[in-house]
Amino acid sequence: MASNNQAGALGSCPICGAAVQTQHEIIQYSTTAGELGRWAECPGCGEAVDPSSDTPNGS
Template identity: 40%
Template sequence: MNTDESSLGRCPDCGERIPEAWLLVEYTKDDGTDGTWAECPSCEDVVAPE
């Protein structure tokens, strides 16, 4: 496993790191900021990484 893999952030449900490979959607919010949805490899939920 590549330990240098970039992270999207942490799962708000279980706290595990979410690797970029688990990214599902990138979008622009109404306020102009970027948002992401990703699947957590640990709890298998679709979340907005923190």
């Protein structure tokens, strides 16, 4: 699990709309385009989500 001591919003859950904060982050990764990707556990519904995505599957 990624260690993250910074507070802040990653975005919102595409499933339930809850705010997802940095402390909910599960993983960070680099995309093939060199961009930072993140997945986090939603505090509202408990699902692993891409908080920067508007779609439930993170695409």
